[in-house]
Amino acid sequence: MSETLLEVRDLKTSFNVKRSGRKYRLKAVDGVSLSLVSGEVLGIVGESGCGKTTVGRSIVRLVQPDSGAIQFRGGDVLGARGAALRDVRLNLRMVFQDPYASLNPRRSIGDSVAEAGDINGVFKSRADRAARIAETLSAVGLEPSFATRYPHELSGGQRQRAGIARAILPAPAVIIADEPVSALDVSVQAQVLNLMMDLRERLGLSMLFISHDIGVIGQISDRVAVMYMGRVVELSDARTILDRAMHPYTRALMAAVPKPDPSQRIVGVVETGEPPSQFNRPTGCAYAARCPLASERCLAEAPLLRPIGPDNRLVACHNL
Amino acid sequence: MNRDGIALWLTPFLARPIALAGLCVLLAMVIAAAFAPWLAPYDPYAIDPVSRLMPPDAVHWFGTDQFGRDTLSRAIYSARMALLIGAGVVFFALITGIPVGVLSALFPRLGHVLMRIVDVLMAFPSLLLALGLIVILGPSVANSILAIGAGFMTTTTRIIYGLALRLRAETYVEASRSMGSGTWWLVTRHILPNLISPLLVQASFVFAFAQLGAASLDFLGLGAPPDIPSWGNMLAESRTFITRAPWLLFFPGMLIVLTAFSLNLVGDALRDRLDPRFRDVFGGEG
Amino acid sequence: MMLSVRDLTVSIGPETAPIDIVSGVSFDIGKGEILGLVGESGCGKSMTSLAVMGLLPQPGPRIRGGRIDLVGADVTQLQPWQRVEAGHGRIAMIFQEPMTSLNPVRRIGDQIAEAVRVHDGVSGAAAQARAHELLDLVRIPDAALQLAAYPHQLSGGQRQRIMIAIALACRPQVLIADEPTTALDVTIQIQILGLLRDLCNRLDMSILFITHDMGVIAQLADRVAVMYGGRIVETADVGALFNEPRHHYTRGLMDCMPARNLGARRLPTIAGQAPRPGAIRTGCVFAPRCAAVQDLCLVAAPPRIVLSEGHEALCAFPLQGERPS
Numbered sequence: 060m061s062e063t064l065l066e067v068r069d070l071k072t073s074f075n076v077k078r079s080g081r082k083y084r085l086k087a088v089d090g091v092s093l094s095l096v097s098g099e100v101l102g103i104v105g106e107s108g109c110g111k112t113t114v115g116r117s118i119v120r121l122v123q124p125d126s127g128a129i130q131f132r133g134g135d136v137l138g139a140r141g142a143a144l145r146d147v148r149l150n151l152r153m154v155f156q157d158p159y160a161s162l163n164p165r166r167s168i169g170d171s172v173a174e175a176g177d178i179n180g181v182f183k184s185r186a187d188r189a190a191r192i193a194e195t196l197s198a199v200g201l202e203p204s205f206a207t208r209y210p211h212e213l214s215g216g217q218r219q220r221a222g223i224a225r226a227i228l229p230a231p232a233v234i235i236a237d238e239p240v241s242a243l244d245v246s247v248q249a250q251v252l253n254l255m256m257d258l259r260e261r262l263g264l265s266m267l268f269i270s271h272d273i274g275v276i277g278q279i280s281d282r283v284a285v286m287y288m289g290r291v292v293e294l295s296d297a298r299t300i301l302d303r304a305m306h307p308y309t310r311a312l313m314a315a316v317p318k319p320d321p322s323q324r325i326v327g328v329v330e331t332g333e334p335p336s337q338f339n340r341p342t343g344c345a346y347a348a349r350c351p352l353a354s355e356r357c358l359a360e361a362p363l364l365r366p367i368g369p370d371n372r373l374v375a376c377h378n379l
Numbered sequence: 380m381n382r383d384g385i386a387l388w389l390t391p392f393l394a395r396p397i398a399l400a401g402l403c404v405l406l407a408m409v410i411a412a413a414f415a416p417w418l419a420p421y422d423p424y425a426i427d428p429v430s431r432l433m434p435p436d437a438v439h440w441f442g443t444d445q446f447g448r449d450t451l452s453r454a455i456y457s458a459r460m461a462l463l464i465g466a467g468v469v470f471f472a473l474i475t476g477i478p479v480g481v482l483s484a485l486f487p488r489l490g491h492v493l494m495r496i497v498d499v500l501m502a503f504p505s506l507l508l509a510l511g512l513i514v515i516l517g518p519s520v521a522n523s524i525l526a527i528g529a530g531f532m533t534t535t536t537r538i539i540y541g542l543a544l545r546l547r548a549e550t551y552v553e554a555s556r557s558m559g560s561g562t563w564w565l566v567t568r569h570i571l572p573n574l575i576s577p578l579l580v581q582a583s584f585v586f587a588f589a590q591l592g593a594a595s596l597d598f599l600g601l602g603a604p605p606d607i608p609s610w611g612n613m614l615a616e617s618r619t620f621i622t623r624a625p626w627l628l629f630f631p632g633m634l635i636v637l638t639a640f641s642l643n644l645v646g647d648a649l650r651d652r653l654d655p656r657f658r659d660v661f662g663g664e665g
Numbered sequence: 666m667m668l669s670v671r672d673l674t675v676s677i678g679p680e681t682a683p684i685d686i687v688s689g690v691s692f693d694i695g696k697g698e699i700l701g702l703v704g705e706s707g708c709g710k711s712m713t714s715l716a717v718m719g720l721l722p723q724p725g726p727r728i729r730g731g732r733i734d735l736v737g738a739d740v741t742q743l744q745p746w747q748r749v750e751a752g753h754g755r756i757a758m759i760f761q762e763p764m765t766s767l768n769p770v771r772r773i774g775d776q777i778a779e780a781v782r783v784h785d786g787v788s789g790a791a792a793q794a795r796a797h798e799l800l801d802l803v804r805i806p807d808a809a810l811q812l813a814a815y816p817h818q819l820s821g822g823q824r825q826r827i828m829i830a831i832a833l834a835c836r837p838q839v840l841i842a843d844e845p846t847t848a849l850d851v852t853i854q855i856q857i858l859g860l861l862r863d864l865c866n867r868l869d870m871s872i873l874f875i876t877h878d879m880g881v882i883a884q885l886a887d888r889v890a891v892m893y894g895g896r897i898v899e900t901a902d903v904g905a906l907f908n909e910p911r912h913h914y915t916r917g918l919m920d921c922m923p924a925r926n927l928g929a930r931r932l933p934t935i936a937g938q939a940p941r942p943g944a945i946r947t948g949c950v951f952a953p954r955c956a957a958v959q960d961l962c963l964v965a966a967p968p969r970i971v972l973s974e975g976h977e978a979l980c981a982f983p984l985q986g987e988r989p990s
């Protein structure tokens with residue numbers, strides 16, 4: 060059952076950026092290791108700019124990592140060619156955050172949904188193509204007649220359904236969903252989350268589910284990786300992290316989520332500081348400046364992920 | 380394009396009467412070119428020594444020139460040359476600009492080199508560039524198109540490059556790349572379809588400025604052969620009679636200005652049509 | 666009442682066939698009170714706030730009916746400068762994206778001093794001193810240093826603090842905050858929320874806080890107005906609203922929050938999607954999505970029922986409530 064589908068080892072990805080005339084090398088992802096077993100949903104949570112999207116884009120080869128290895132079913136992803144590459148392309152698929160930007164305004168929904176199949180020569184005939192588009196649209200809760208419509212005729216939620224349809228035709232092994240519900244209204248967000256949970260069961264999908272919203276992550280994930288400034292700081296089962304977060308950053312993050320309960324107000328007591336500049340990363344623990352537990356060692360030495368406690372949990376912190 | 384689509388394209392013209400007027404002028408020009416033999420009251424080449432340099436009157440509405448040829452007829456026939464040059468220049472600018480601009484955007488290293496070359500070419504004033512080319516190639520209609528087109532090729536390339544760079548960063552292009560699409564797929568399914576509308580605007584401006592360029596070349600005697608009717612040639616021939624027969628200068632001059640101006644108005648209206656804010660106001664959104 | 670809005674209707678489209686994007690909105694904000702206005706995108710929150718500010722974009726939306734009273738004076742059709750000239754109450758606004766409201770090529774200090782100059786009529790050292798004071802008020806560390814910074818050198822959270830400082834320059838009695846934390850990370854958001862609560866207490870300022878996030882409402886608001894399809898469908902004290910929501914939309918909105926359903930295999934949802942302006946003309950706006958819809962809802966506009974002191978719902982068949990006679 061628990062075959063390891065996707066394995067990311069010590070991934071490092073950086074970008075050249077120009078800031079006030081000077082060139083910097085921005086380390087967006089700085090040594091991330093993850094693995095995804097079949098049928099599992101691994102949530103990645105963290106604040107904006109912490110490198111979540113970059114991890115996803117590196118896996119689907121939209122950016123070239125500086126170093127590290129990515130394996131899909133034991134085969135190399137970054138160096139894949141020919142039939143192996145086609146296999147990777149069809150099995151690792153991405154859903155994007157912004158439903159308004161992720162569909163080409165000049166292509167019909169049907170053409171967009173069929174794109175992976177068209178590119179990789181999956182369809183046997185025009186009739187086969189039309190039938191599978193219709194089937195996929197139904198699977199995501201859209202009328203098959205949407206195939207001939209254009210994105211501007213759809214609401215945000217419908218567009219995101221179309222974006223999901225594009226990622227499951229033909230059915231992949233893994234979906235990398237980058238904040239798929241963040242741009243949606245709460246009521247529509249719930250519909251789309253339910254759809255993703257349905258599809259996961261029906262198609263036996265595994266997912267890397269990226270979000271900045273702890274609530275959404277807790278809803279859908281089996282395991283959760285918490286990222287801070289390009290690194291994973293805590294990784295464990297969803298319940299373990301949600302109920303008993305250990306890393307000081309995870310704890311601050313959980314505490315800051317506004318609880319929909321007026322009797323549990325926290326407003327007025329929190330001053331959690333701001334993340335340091337990404338252009339000059341501190342040598343030691345990146346969280347040291349905001350951390351209540353910080354010690355001498357934290358300034359000098361970056362903590363590595365290590366198992367702590369009984370819950371099969373990994374934490375990167377010196378002082379636990 | 381369905382009926383709604385057409386209505387949407389017409390809206391910016393209907394909302395602004397002056398742009399509609401521009402559109403009408405252009406339509407008139409196309410009709411003049413197409414039906415010149417039927418519309419022109421006289422043969423544009425027919426010489427009539429008796430009625431030389433006649434001012435406008437009921438017989439010759441625009442007057443006659445130094446050979447007694449009917450100015451109105453010549454002006455009508457000139458629309459053909461104007462359209463030919465305009466269309467030729469637009470075609471030349473797009474046929475060179477699209478591949479260079481799009482490929483430069485898709486392949487940054489190639490783009491770096493090509494765009495430097497374009498920058499160098501852009502440093503020359505376009506009329507000077509055109510003159511230089513004509514001197515090398517010799518005057519003819521085809522060479523006028525080439526010479527004027529060379530000047531617009533650079534600006535068009537730049538614009539296409541900029542647009543394509545933006546399109547390349549669109550999420551839907553990323554999505555397509557993540558599914559394994561190659562260059563050909565990206566260009567034909569994503570980049571070109573989204574370039575069509577902005578290029579329509581650019582084409583209308585190029586068309587307008589080509590009119591001015593062609594007139595300048597003709598006026599200098601470096602454009603179309605002098606016997607072919609064109610507004611520039613008409614201006615050039617009449618300049619010695621400027622005090623005795625000002626109408627010879629007035630009518631072709633006016634037509635050049637009117638055409639260029641109308642095209643600019645049309646270009647403006649098209650650009651408004653493409654402005655998303657404008658589209659919202661007129662209900663282009665879902 | 667510091668701010669009192671009655672039957673505010675904002676419309677677009679031609680005079681002869683107007684489309685209401687805000688219809689019949691009423692609310693009051695008392696001194697030192699925070700009213701949370703919550704609703705999904707496109708429901709008319711921003712249009713309401715811009716109408717109250719006198720800042721509706723021109724041309725386009727316009728106030729077609731209703732009345733806005735600011736600290737006791739009718740300001741319904743007045744532009745901001747006319748309000749200042751007439752010496753009416755002071756009101757200021759902050760927006761979702763602070764970067765677009767700041768001038769990227771001017772120093773922070775100068776931009777705050779500019780606002781001080783406009784409102785206090787002082788300039789030079791006095792204005793800079795007040796700017797320093799305002800930065801302290803919004804708890805920006807190293808105020809002296811930050812006065813010399815440019816907007817792009819600051820983080821999103823700091824920029825939002827600067828925007829609050831600029832808004833405070835006019836010593837507002839009412840502050841309108843339109844989704845000021847939506848673009849921020851939660852750890853920064855909680856700080857800004859804390860800051861607003863603190864300012865509200867210290868300066869005795871009233872705040873109209875707009876958001877789509879029920880969690881933020883629960884954390885910050887004293888009273889809540891829930892908006893849907895251009896109407897306020899429920900108004901209540903924050904405790905009452907969360908303990909016993911009476912409108913079906915409010916209830917649905919709370920039910921579908923993931924944070925309330927951790928671990929559930931399926932989230933409750935509200936079927937369908939929000940209506941477009943002008944789409945619904947008779948009956949209840951929420952009827953197409955309401956699980957408790959009755960025939961009456963489709964034909965008659967629902968009444969505004971007072972359920973208890975300060976708790977109202979725009980519904981013919983409110984949850985757990987008796988039917989109106």
Ligand SMILES: Nc1ncnc2c1ncn2[C@@H]1O[C@H](COP(=O)(O)OP(=O)(O)OP(=O)(O)O)[C@@H](O)[C@H]1O
Nearest residue numbers: 677686705706707708709710711712713722725942
């Ligand atoms: N300038 C305008 N012209 C025409 N319609 C407009 C204009 N601005 C907004 N609208 C429409 O009015 C309605 C209310 O918009 P408003 O911006 O107030 O929504 P909102 O509740 O603030 O949403 P969000 O959460 O997305 O900010 C929407 O349907 C919107 O499309």
Ligand SMILES: Nc1ncnc2c1ncn2[C@@H]1O[C@H](COP(=O)(O)OP(=O)(O)O)[C@@H](O)[C@H]1O
Nearest residue numbers: 074076087106107108109110111112113114337
């Ligand atoms: N193409 C790019 N060029 C330069 N910087 C980038 C690029 N993509 C991402 N970054 C930077 O890398 C960091 C991590 O980005 P990202 O992975 O998008 O974060 P997240 O998804 O967690 O919000 C950010 O500082 C971002 O600005």
Ligand code: SF4
Nearest residue numbers: 344347350357376377
């Ligand atoms: S390593 Fe040190 S600074 Fe970093 S989180 Fe742990 S205690 Fe805090």
Ligand code: SF4
Nearest residue numbers: 949952955962980981
């Ligand atoms: S009036 Fe009717 S449709 Fe509207 S919310 Fe109440 S019960 Fe539902």
Ligand SMILES: [Mg+2]
Nearest residue numbers: 108111112238
């Ligand atoms: Mg991201």
Ligand SMILES: [Mg+2]
Nearest residue numbers: 710711712843
């Ligand atoms: Mg808004």
